[in-house]
Amino acid sequence: MERFDVVVVGAGPAGALAARAAAEAGATTLLLDHRPELGHPVQCGEFVPAAGELRDLFGCGELIDRAYDIPESTVLRSTRTMACVSPFGHVFRFPLAGCTVSRRAFDKALAFRAEGAGAELRFPVGVTGVHDDVVETAGGARFGAKVVVGADGPISTVGRSVGFAPRRELFRMITATVDGPLDDQIDIFFGHVAPGGYAWRFPRAHDANVGLGLATVPPGRSLGGLLATFLREQGLGAARAPTSWWVPLGPPPASLVRGRALFAGDAANLVMATNGGGIPTAMLSGWLAGTAAARHVRSGAPLADYDRAWREALYLPLERASRIQRWSERFARPDLLLALGMRYIGVSGLDAMMRLRWPPRLGRNS
Numbered sequence: 001m002e003r004f005d006v007v008v009v010g011a012g013p014a015g016a017l018a019a020r021a022a023a024e025a026g027a028t029t030l031l032l033d034h035r036p037e038l039g040h041p042v043q044c045g046e047f048v049p050a051a052g053e054l055r056d057l058f059g060c061g062e063l064i065d066r067a068y069d070i071p072e073s074t075v076l077r078s079t080r081t082m083a084c085v086s087p088f089g090h091v092f093r094f095p096l097a098g099c100t101v102s103r104r105a106f107d108k109a110l111a112f113r114a115e116g117a118g119a120e121l122r123f124p125v126g127v128t129g130v131h132d133d134v135v136e137t138a139g140g141a142r143f144g145a146k147v148v149v150g151a152d153g154p155i156s157t158v159g160r161s162v163g164f165a166p167r168r169e170l171f172r173m174i175t176a177t178v179d180g181p182l183d184d185q186i187d188i189f190f191g192h193v194a195p196g197g198y199a200w201r202f203p204r205a206h207d208a209n210v211g212l213g214l215a216t217v218p219p220g221r222s223l224g225g226l227l228a229t230f231l232r233e234q235g236l237g238a239a240r241a242p243t244s245w246w247v248p249l250g251p252p253p254a255s256l257v258r259g260r261a262l263f264a265g266d267a268a269n270l271v272m273a274t275n276g277g278g279i280p281t282a283m284l285s286g287w288l289a290g291t292a293a294a295r296h297v298r299s300g301a302p303l304a305d306y307d308r309a310w311r312e313a314l315y316l317p318l319e320r321a322s323r324i325q326r327w328s329e330r331f332a333r334p335d336l337l338l339a340l341g342m343r344y345i346g347v348s349g350l351d352a353m354m355r356l357r358w359p360p361r362l363g364r365n366s
């Protein structure tokens with residue numbers, strides 16, 4: 001059996017950053033993924049906010065500078081504006097700096113950076129379970145690990161193996177591409193197009209990423225049917241290559257450490273509940289997990305240091321986003337109430353809500 005200091009399961013943004021941090025800190029590191037092609041199929045809206053927007057939300061500037069490095073070659077389009085569209089078509093526009101990336105290229109680029117830092121990258125290798133210090137795979141290979149990082153997404157095999165089951169709601173998501181229109185704006189649509197959730201249209205280089213997500217698909221409807229209705233209503237063409245997947249929403253767990261396993265990204269439930277965005281938190285938590293894992297094997301630092309680090313950087317904004325999402329759910333249906341609510345809080349309220357500053361009575365980071 002091959003032995004490594006750190007075995008990272010899942011080469012998405014969380015796992016790639018965990019493996020890179022662990023390898024850079026001198027730990028022998030193995031990064032495994034069960035996909036034959038990293039980043040494919042794309043199950044993502046592919047939008048990431050600019051680092052400045054993240055600093056505004058989370059603080060933790062040093063961590064963002066170190067870990068939130070979007071590979072330039074994967075950027076499809078820079079965006080400057082977000083538009084929230086009410087159920088009856090009223091548009092609320094505010095500035096939001098970011099870009100769309102090709103997830104197909106993005107996941108590969110991050111994983112190759114980890115490899116460049118010294119991590120060993122192997123795929124397709126499906127992990128079937130983790131038992132104490134042994135990581136078992138579908139092909140029968142077993143790897144010894146002093147620390148395991150569970151970065152294997154919302155349906156985490158590592159989580160199931162070690163009894164890590166955070167409180168969460170799995171949102172159903174579908175995404176596809178369509179022809180333009182192409183500008184520097186990301187559009188989010190609320191109301192009947194995705195009851196209790198939202199639909200989106202994000203510009204890419206030569207086409208647009210469209211999709212929607214919601215907690216429960218209404219009886220008699222399907223995700224594909226909802227997407228087709230949304231595209232028809234918006235006058236957008238037919239969906240190409242639709243894929244569906246899950247986003248875990250809920251408050252951040254109290255601890256992301258179970259024995260010798262650390263969890264990061266979607267496997268750890270670290271998604272911004274107000275918008276379903278999880279790439280930035282995956283990268284930041286992955287980096288912190290990899291750093292803590294390496295310190296543990298190299299100098300005996302307790303793995304609980306990871307809990308201290310991610311909680312300091314991420315906990316309060318994520319927890320507040322979860323409370324805002326639960327609070328705003330009450331106004332999400334019917335369309336008329338939602339439209340009135342959006343008009344009432346207006347563009348400044350919607351902007352402030354995305355920045356976790358509204359409603360004030362829910363407290364800022366408290």
Ligand SMILES: Cc1cc2nc3c(=O)[nH]c(=O)nc-3n(C[C@H](O)[C@H](O)[C@H](O)COP(=O)(O)OP(=O)(O)OC[C@H]3O[C@@H](n4cnc5c(N)ncnc54)[C@H](O)[C@@H]3O)c2cc1C
Binds near residue numbers: 013
């Ligand atoms: C439709 C949709 C749209 C989204 N849009 C956005 C968006 O626009 N912006 C944004 O920030 N976030 C978005 N998200 C959320 C974002 O995609 C996730 O939060 C992010 O990918 C989390 O990264 P991760 O590394 O934790 O997990 P993942 O990206 O899911 O990576 C997990 C990796 O683990 C691998 N894996 C899983 N199980 C095993 C196993 N047993 N053995 C080996 N490997 C395994 C998988 O192949 C995968 O590569 C969206 C999600 C969905 C579903």
